[in-house]
Amino acid sequence: MSQMVKFGLTLGVICLAATLVLAVTYEVTKPRIDAAMKAEEEAALKTIIPEADFFKSGMAGDIEYFEALKGSALIGYCIKVTGSGYGGYMRIIVGIDTLGAIKGVRILENQETPGLGSKINEVRPGENEPYFLKQFKGKNAAAVAVNKDIDAITGATISSKAVTDAINRTVTEFMKKVNPPRKSTEEGASDFSSMGLH
Amino acid sequence: MKMMGEFVKGLWRENPTFRIVLGLCPTLAVSTSVSNGIGMGAAATFVLVGSNIFVSLVRNIVPEKVRIPCFIVIIATFVTIADLFMKAYAPMLSRSLGMFVPLIVVNCIVLGRAEAFSSKEPPIRSILDALGMGIGFTWALMLISAIRESLGSGTILGFTISRSFEPPLFMILAPGALLTIGILIALINYLTVKWKASGSAGSPSGAKQGG
Numbered sequence: 001m002s003q004m005v006k007f008g009l010t011l012g013v014i015c016l017a018a019t020l021v022l023a024v025t026y027e028v029t030k031p032r033i034d035a036a037m038k039a040e041e042e043a044a045l046k047t048i049i050p051e052a053d054f055f056k057s058g059m060a061g062d063i064e065y066f067e068a069l070k071g072s073a074l075i076g077y078c079i080k081v082t083g084s085g086y087g088g089y090m091r092i093i094v095g096i097d098t099l100g101a102i103k104g105v106r107i108l109e110n111q112e113t114p115g116l117g118s119k120i121n122e123v124r125p126g127e128n129e130p131y132f133l134k135q136f137k138g139k140n141a142a143a144v145a146v147n148k149d150i151d152a153i154t155g156a157t158i159s160s161k162a163v164t165d166a167i168n169r170t171v172t173e174f175m176k177k178v179n180p181p182r183k184s185t186e187e188g189a190s191d192f193s194s195m196g197l198h
Numbered sequence: 199m200k201m202m203g204e205f206v207k208g209l210w211r212e213n214p215t216f217r218i219v220l221g222l223c224p225t226l227a228v229s230t231s232v233s234n235g236i237g238m239g240a241a242a243t244f245v246l247v248g249s250n251i252f253v254s255l256v257r258n259i260v261p262e263k264v265r266i267p268c269f270i271v272i273i274a275t276f277v278t279i280a281d282l283f284m285k286a287y288a289p290m291l292s293r294s295l296g297m298f299v300p301l302i303v304v305n306c307i308v309l310g311r312a313e314a315f316s317s318k319e320p321p322i323r324s325i326l327d328a329l330g331m332g333i334g335f336t337w338a339l340m341l342i343s344a345i346r347e348s349l350g351s352g353t354i355l356g357f358t359i360s361r362s363f364e365p366p367l368f369m370i371l372a373p374g375a376l377l378t379i380g381i382l383i384a385l386i387n388y389l390t391v392k393w394k395a396s397g398s399a400g401s402p403s404g405a406k407q408g409g
Contacts (some may be wrong), residue, residue: 007264014268029286036289115230151257
């Protein structure tokens with residue numbers, strides 16, 4: 001009996017020490033990690049909708065989003081999307097204009113297979129954004145789909161679909177909740193109803 | 199064994215990947231590109247050195263029957279510390295390593311050296327052993343990923359080296375990994391035997407010449 005107690009105690013003490021060290025490390029690094037995550041988000045917002053002066057955050061149910069404002073005019077939205085990929089969750093930001101067309105996509109975090117699924121975020125040398133995400137520009141966010149609008153990456157079908165479907169799903173829900181003003185930001189652009197969405 | 203010997207052995211004679219054949223799971227998965235290989239090697243070396251110091255320090259306190267869970271807790275703690283500090287102070291590096299860092303917990307080299315060496319040897323020797331094993335692991339990873347990336351993606355470190363052939367995709371998938379590592383181990387075994395034979399050719403004990 002005393003043997004078992006000795007084992008349990010030793011293991012317990014080591015686990016306790018480990019927990020203390022990790023708790024301290026977590027608290028020490030948390031402010032910097034949170035700041036890094038926020039900075040990364042803000043940088044992403046600027047690259048997706050560069051014409052915007054200011055981003056105002058808001059919530060639509062569970063969906064966190066940012067209104068992109070130029071002066072006092074609303075020119076688009078940046079919506080935070082979470083998806084489930086091949087290896088785990090993904091954090092994505094998709095920028096749309098007021099008509100629902102995609103202005104840009106940024107993947108902030110993913111756990112896809114390195115070398116395969118991770119290609120969804122791969123930037124070709126000489127280019128400035130991931131080639132897979134470039135395809136999303138201009139597409140209707142609430143109806144975007146692989147094969148129809150997007151070519152999946154060879155050997156990374158699940159990852160490619162995960163990004164696409166997450167955007168589709170989240171923006172559709174966002175549109176229902178927020179109902180953006182259907183003002184066209186470009187000459188001659190058709191509005192929502194002609195896209196057959198509502 | 200002399201102190202430096204503890205360090206040098208991990209580089210070639212007892213190379214963890216090619217000679218002791220440990221930690222093949224992450225090696226197979228991670229060696230799809232050279233930058234991945236370097237990143238994994240660097241992070242694994244940090245965890246190896248850190249956790250083996252502590253395993254060596256507690257080696258006389260921990261009873262044998264609970265040593266494995268105790269070592270695993272120490273290793274996992276170090277991996278988590280490395281992960282958190284990287285996320286906080288080197289976010290670019292952390293992003294490119296991504297999933298590799300948590301995977302180091304299951305790298306057999308770390309537990310293997312803790313069990314086979316650090317749990318029985320004093321801290322300074324354990325540090326040297328861990329360093330040698332870590333660097334040996336890193337160069338092995340770099341070699342394997344250089345082969346797989348150049349043949350399987352046509353690039354090295356992201357730079358395209360050849361556009362004249364369509365790279366066979368299987369090289370960056372599992373079969374390519376197994377083939378590359380298997381052939382490399384066979385090659386290194388062959389060289390080791392050959393060098394040992396030519397090394398003893400001049401010995402006075404009359405070993406067979408030529409052959």
